[in-house]
Amino acid sequence: MSTRLRDAYRELRLGTRLVLGLGVLSLAAFAVVGTTLTAYMRDYLEHQQVAQLKLVQDIQAKDAVEHGTVKRQPYYGWYTAVYDVSDGTAALRRPADVPDDTTGFTALARARADSTGDLTSTAQVEGKGTYRLRACEVVPGVVLVSAAPMAETEDTMERLITVQVIAFTVALLALVVFGRLLLRRGLKPLSDMAHTAHGIASHDLTESAARLPLRADRPGGGPEVEELRTAFNTMLEHIDDSLAVRAEAEQRLRRFVADASHELRTPLMSVRGYADLFQYAAANVPEERDGHLARLRSEAARMGVLLDDLLLLARLDAAEVDAPLRREPCDLVDLARGAADAFRAAHPGHPLTLEAGSRPLPLSLDPVRVRQVLDNLLTNAAVHTPAGTQVSMTVGVTSGTARVLVADAGPGITDADQRRIFDRFYRVDKARSRDNGGSGLGLAVARSLVTAHGGTLSLSSEPGATTFVLELPSVEHAKADP
Template sequence: MRALTLRWRLLGVALGLILVALASTIVILGVLLDRYLMQQARQELEFYGTSVAQLQLKEYRAASSPLPSGFTLRLILEGTDEQVSLGEAFREPTKPNIPVIHPDDPRIGKTLVLDSTDGTIEWLALPMTDVQREATLVVALPLRQLHATVNQVVVFASAIGVLVLLSCAGLGWFLIRQTFRPLTRIEDTAAAIAAGDLTRRVDVPDTDDEVASLSRSLNAMLTRIEQSFAAREANEEEMRRFIADASHELRTPLAAVSGYAELYRHGGLPTEEAVTGAMARIENESHRMRGLVEDLLTLARLDGDRPLELQTVDLAVLAAEAAQDAQTIAPDRLVTVGGIDGPLRPTELVADDRQLRQVVTNLVTNARIHTTPSTPIEIQVGAGGPGGVTLRVRDHGQGIPMADRDRVFERFYRADRARSRGGGAGSGLGLAIVGAIVAAHRGTVRVEETPGGGATFVVELPTH
């Protein structure tokens, strides 16, 4: 049964139930018809038997059989075992095997089912006494025609049942094929998807049944699968690009360190000043590699969805400390801190203090290294929308082109597409770290144009 398809199994189950129903109906019909005809035969025997029992004994001997030609009538005198035939059933080759019954026998007045003398058929018999109770009269009716009628009805019903079963098989196969047609299309679509065509979709029938619900669910699942594959491919492409960029960024300082070491080994640094300069360059490139590795580790931790160490943080304090650090690094740079709508006020939110501090530091550092020393930097903190706070880091440099603003938070992306750190350029990971941290806090970050020229980074975070 398991080797058959679902269509054949459903058809087999349906035909099996129909067969059981037809067989039960035929059996019940045969039993009820047999009982009905037997009851009719008993009533007929009782009617004719009562009529015969009203005659006098001398009338039985003088007249011909008082019963129709289909009945057998026997007379048994009291005190003897002799049976006198007063009439035999017409066209019935067998005779009933009637026992000797006397007027005082308890079987008087009760219908009896008797065998024929040769045992081939059954007879229905009714023993009765005459009016003087001097003899026993036995009226018998052969059941050959009754059984033949029941058997013929059963045969006809069986033939009709076979025709009905064959008709149901043909109609059932047609209806099952029609019903399974949407499932066949789903099967074909699944096969195409398994072959690699993730764009295929299931046709949703214009019905409100299980097949339509299944089709809609499958289409939704296929859309998510396609999106997942697309996201995986995008992630793989981003990972390949990330590895290539990281390798490029690490190769540059490594090449510098290797070059100076080889130059020193070959005696290319003859003076103490040259050696000191080479060592300084090696130290700078080592710091650069260390910073790049730390940034990569930070991004890896953020990608790992580590839980945030949440606590109450005052964003105004973080902004003031970042401004002080920037002023210490670049004493000639003007770095100011203020409120968005008025003086600076405490601006508290629930966040990870270490990560939020890095967001402010990275934004201020980004503004510092991408603008000239004479360009001022403004940090503004204040309440944002309902249940949120806003941080703005504004510079007055060359700004960021509109086409690059949506990509500045990608890893290793630079607006000028340069790979070198010359000219004060960063590693290309600072803003990516900012975007990852803000996203982990369910916030948003974007770039706007500073009035008069420059770039303004706007960070919006929920307070809880």
Template sequence: LLSRVDRDLEEAARTWARPDRPPPAPPLDAPNSRRPPSPFYVQVVDADGRLLFVVNDESTAPDVPDEPTGRPVTVGSAGDDGPHWRVMSTENASGVVTTVGMSLAEAEETVDRLVVLQTVIGAVVLVALAVAGGVVVRMSLRPLDEVERTAAAIAEGDLSERVPEGDPRTEIGRLSVTFNAMLGRIESAFAATAASEESARRSEEKMRRFVADAGHELRTPLTTIRGFAELYRQGASTDTGMLMERIEREARRMGLLVEDLLMLARLDEQRPLDRSPVDLLAVAADAVHNARAVAPERAVTLDIIDGPGIPEVLGDDARLRQVLSNLVTNALTHTPPDADVTVRVGTADSDAVLEVADTGPGLDPDDRERVFERFYRADASRTRSSGGSGLGLSIVAALVAAHGGKVEVESEKGVGSIFRVRIPRLRPS
């Protein structure tokens, strides 16, 4: 605005208000049909300082400088009560000074309005920015609210909670990824600890049950031996041969139990086996012949499982024979006399397979889960007339595990059971 006023003043000074021209005739004092209104203030003073004329249509007049300015300057109103003026004074060779001025009232009013408008706009913009900033901050902090909620859930014991992962390019996104990774490690650590504690608890329970069962199994023959010895000492029985036979039988039973316990202890220590190539077909054939000799009235057969290669493994021949002997003995002992027992041998994939199948009464689901536990028996009684210790299948499981294999059982009530042993077979060199 000020530049436009300066241009108008300089234009007037160069044209109609040039001081080098003769002073024009004094204009009319007020605007009329001969002189329209003019925004310019014009004052002409001769060399003697006499005021020749003044043109001014404003209610106020500028405080004209005493000396010619030669360029536009800003001055106040005469009497200090009015708007500012922009004036320019020039002097010609005759000493006549012409002053041209324009009121800045309109410009100042415009500036004031602009200041007010800018203030209002600035306030509105600041409010809008504050609101937008608050929204952005709340949205950016929302993941932190999720972190807080997740932390509260974890504090209550729910370790499965996770924070929603945001943009990995943002700090909140990277924080959520890191936080979830930390939660995963914590959950895994707690799960491992819980599993370890559960395993230790189960081991402790098994140990207590094992000690109790071992004590029970040993106490029974010891009680019997002590009872017959007391009868002999008191002379209550004259049949000394019968007493000695009963004592010898119970001692033999106790000796077998102790041998089984010692074998399990050695297997638990993971002592190395005497390994050599073992043909499981020969082992199975010998087991069938032995079973037929022990129980000639039972139907015990040998069958071959079709598969690649030969059923040869690297293992301890005596221990593998004991595995199959225990399985066959278990089938003969716990099935009725008319039940068939079949020994199968062969290969499946990279394993050699031994199976002992029977057509007996089968096992309940609970019995299938616990049949390889030490001293576990499927019937409710704790002893049998056969004198079994309840360790035969436990020894089978331990020996198979020592050979790097696994043993499993399939059984159906009223149909029969299949005990299956899989051991990695020996690859031909």
């Protein structure tokens, strides 16, 4: 039974449980207050009645000394008896205004004869009810016993208890009703948050661009509820950000898979086509067969470069323990000069100026990968600008950070292209052939390599000036040239 009650209590709503708890506490408080008040009032009335009996007996004792018995009764329903006590016996003097049942009177008179002070007791008189008895000694051997009915005291106590029960019941009902209303109003923000949570639960989070439009934005509830509301909305913001990142990652993954499939399909189809031509032209002249073999080797090499770039990006994204970097002390200025010499030899139609200063710039980095980044930036400037366009490369130190600026005076890059230029398989010139334009992975690989070194690669472009800024941190023992 107790288990069922406990389970039923746990299934109640928080507001109902709080109201029940408030009702139980109030009932306990009312019971304590009522019991204390009733006990105090009963004790007060009894002391008042005893004091009244003592006052009356002071007068009746004089009457008993003068006449032997008490002639007059002070109040209606009161009784007075005079006893002669000796040797443990008590004899009632007549005439006496006493009820038929005098057992209690006689017993109290005998007890007074054996004591040194006045006695008070409560006795049940047959046919009359409960009485308060008080015995005092008039003269030695004579005891006066007075009795006052307790009906008024009992009636007063019954009325007091009735009034308390009614008042406490009304107060308890009012407390429960208004407490429930106040609690419902106070818990309304929590209900709103629960409604918001249900709305989120019914929201489709599988959409690629899923967002959570719901928020717990209604005020009220006090500091604790406001703190909970802030934490709840912060959690929703984090969920929103996570969903946005996931949606963006899914879009990038879809685009990456589609672009990779497209990029691999083209050389594969070329390999298949040239393989078929080589098969059908096996009996042709050697020059034709050599041409087909050369194309096969070229497409295979193209696929190898593409797969190497994809593997490098995957290893950089996975943040493997064995990262594809082999750091060693080297001079960034020497790397820049080597990249500049290779560029001048490969692109004589693009004049290049190098500003690197006379002092070395020692860094701890992977020289092969950094050289790959520099070659990519320079080649990108040559590929996307007309012949004769001036290209420059500047190497220096700013606030302990090595900076390499690769700039060209070409037509610039539009804002839309700048936002996606570091995306994988993205080409600024859509009309450029894959033979001349590459796979669109160069800048993505360059940024990933720079990020793996703890640096940044950024772009600023406008018509007539495009600049890639490469920054590598933690430059030690390097000073900027004046």
